[in-house]
Amino acid sequence: MTALFALATSLLWGLADFGGGLLTRRFPALTVVVVSQTLAVLVLGTVVAATGAWSEAGPQLWYAVAAGAVGPAAMLCFYKALALGPMGVVSPLGSLGVVVPVSVGLLVGDRPGLLQFAGIAVAVLGVVLAGGPELRGAPVQRQAVLLTLVAAFGFGAVMALISEASTTLTGLFLALFVQRVTNVAVGSGALWLSVKRGGRALPEGGGGLRAVAVAIPALAFVGLADVAANGTYALAAQRGPVTIAAVLASLYPVVTALAARGVLKERLRAVQAAGAGLALVGTVLLATG
16 A cells, blocks of 8 residues: 555656646746645645544644645745756656655664665666756756755655654644645745745736636646645555655656656657666565565
């Protein structure tokens, strides 16, 4: 079940990243973050009310608050990087955040077997190779890499924090709700400051609020897919070694790259394709070890 939930996380995060990257090419990144997370809050609030999850409130929710504070900054950096560079390059580098939860897992006593250690090494190498060819070049590309590495650390911190925020399914609903409320509060504050300093909240070229309204289904998908991915990752981390759950969940760049290839016709170079293949080999080793 750990492998199943973690792979589901990869699928959901990969599709959310693809959708978020596309939206950021049309709307300011902060607007994408705030609107998508607000829509997720509305859905999660309904779920929490329907399941009576409020009864699960406790000190562990501070982990969710911390995850919610880190998340918007990480998403903002990542969406800006996706808007600057090819998705098939930026997304694999973003998965380097796996170092954070894997390190936490090893510190708390996770000891994968030899075959699983090999799977971790192969999978991480594959993800890095998938983003390697474009590390040199124009300043914009270097800026995208820097933003992506900052985002990666934030994503890794969120993975480590959210897995500690609950121990039951209803508690997980509440933790995700608290996380997203914090996301919206932090993101809205950042958006307000950006506008005060002359930034934009709405897209250029007209359309304004109507353009945002038209994009609501896509924004909702991005927000809900990201929430669902956090949920499936927490379930994976609770049911098995965090080291394995984190590595399998971090294979989402393969999904993003394939979506970019299918929809945007971005061509993967040979080394990127080889990296995707290695990531899949690492998955098999982790799942069977």
